[in-house]
Amino acid sequence: MLFNSIEFAIFLPIIFILYWFVISKNLKFQNVLLLLASYLFYGWWNWWFLFLIIFSSFIDYLVGIGLSKQKIPKKRKFLLFISIFINIGFLGVFKYFNFFAESFADAFTLFGKSIEPSRLNIILPVGISFYTFQTLSYSIDVYRKKLEPTKDIISFFAFVSFFPQLVAGPIERATNLLPQFYKKRKFDYEKATDGVRQIIWGLFKKMVIADNCAVFANDIFNNYTDYSGSTLIFGAIVFAFQIYADFSGYSDIAIGTARLFGFNLKQNFAFPYFSRDVAEAWRRWHISLVTWFRDYVYIPLGGSRVGIWKKIRNIFIIYIVCGFWHGANWTFIVWGALHALFFLPLILIKKNRINTNIVAQGKLIPNLKEILQMGLTFFIITITVIFFRANNLTHAFDYLANIFSVDLFSLPIFPKKIFLFITFLLVIEWFNRDKKHGLQINSWQIHRIVKWCLYYFIIFLIFYFGGEQQEFIYFQF
């Protein structure tokens, strides 16, 4: 079920009414309802995928209980290995098998021999990369004794499959989300209204920005040989906004929906295009995934508290793994590696944490230095997203080569409507860059009528300019 579908517009109010009006007094019933609703939400794509998520949940539930009873370190390690093996195994089979088979076959051709790789004709289950990481975090945290294992099977299954964030995150940690299932949720007016605001903003980002950008960017990327270098730059810029609006829009809807049910999910995007360097951009982009890799991969490898060569190795590992998580394609690996390259100088000269505050804090407009820093960071992001969007490496390099052609300084095709939307997005988000989401305007000292007019205006834009319905990009990850 897509967030921007009629089905979801019917589904959400029904579950909301049942949750707060029919069974609000019984926590267990509320959790059962959330679990069933989540399975319905997920099964809407394909019922068969439900078996996978149930199996994955069941394994980690048992591993958790096993870890609580087991005191012998070797046996505890073995239990953790089972969880990692099964979860990563599923990912490997469904997401990466064909990639490895084809890459293996390609490697053979380098030695003059060609082999026909065997491929699996399977569909990638929606959101597998997200819930796998979520459930893995539970097993690892229990193993590390950071979290008490749960015996409440309903809460655990509901935690793994919680529908607002099931298919495209934020990837919630068990330490944050699971305890929320144990406690009685009370309806909070402020939280719920702000949740609705966040949903509206997310829908705007997805349906107005991302879906309209998609039409332009798809045309440019699919027919890049027909366009001038200057237009190809616009194509990359538009795609950079498409991916941001698509994914952060999804996260906004997810977080807003969860708030309607009394849950707090972690902020997943903190206005990354207002970053002054690549390190800051990564602290603000897909926060739940980046912190997951930081805590479960980077730090166990030694993080930055090791020698210089190991530090470099760790950085490349984390960025390449992060790229590879996005998809089984060399383009994502190169995308990750490029980010590592841009990040590396900052960490080596120990300037990776100089921009931890909000840009131009307390000021209406940034100074020239900040503008240049943000511009340069956005330029780096734009160049790298070409690899993110390209179908393969040849496509990416050809696209780049076509940018730097003789017509680079010719007049580009300028999608005026799209840039108007993007300007609106940037203005609204700039004024709220210290908030949790772009439309958190409850503290603005303006009359309620003006606020409502703004909401209606955004809803009008969604209806009137909502592009052709497209799936969320991150579903394929």
Next chain:
Amino acid sequence: MKRFIEVAIIFIIIPVFYLLINYFINRYFINSHVIDVQTNVLIVGNSHNRRSIDTTFFKNAKNIAQGAEPYFATYLKLKKLCVNNKIDTLILNFFYGDISAGNDKKFINKKWSGEMFKRLYAISSLSDFNQFEINYRNYFYVYIKNLCLYPKVKHDNYIGSFNGKKSKKIHNDSTEAIERHYFYEDKNVGISYLCINYLDSIINLADKNNMKLILVTAPLHSSYINNIPTNFQDSFFELKDSLINEKIMVLDLSESIIEDKYFYNSDHLNNKGAKKFTKILIDTLNCKLY
């Protein structure tokens, strides 16, 4: 909770009220607005007529054809236009793809359904689509967007015009065009009896309104004609014969122009081709009618 529900209801009621007012205003405009085609020769159908009959060379004629238009849509258009217009001659395209079941999928297809509903919302109701599978999301989306968001006087998206294309060289896309017209998910879509029925309805409508109906097959490039699946060729010729037996004028001019320089792509003429074809058509009509 009570406060949240109250605020939510008020928040929803205001736009619902606004949408309803717009709906009634737009309905009033649709019902009161008369489309005057100001012609006695009307050219209708899909892109084949749209791109091949240039009305700057065809006195008194008006081309209102639109790309990818199925007979069902043409029928709805004519039904509406016949109420307030006196049309003597109706030129409708008649081409192999017009009887393809691919046309029936245009109301469910993600890409086409929105465009179809956008053209037809003012002259159709949901019940008109009973015989088709439709994309409800797109239907209601287009309906609300065009009727409820703001008042607008003109609701004539269903009126097309001649749309000539300049090209020096033919874009030979016969494989893609054949695929698009006769196949769906790599399978031959077969013949649409709904399309044939709606062609029949157009014939009856023309007859009832004393319009002389002329079915025209515009030029097609040999690379296209040679690749049309045989079931479509057989059905097309069978239907053509039966129409001729019913005394309907059918002008198969599909091979009246063959040179590449007159084609935009495998199944459409370019500007030059349209000019040439319009003259051929006028000459043929003069010959047959007078």
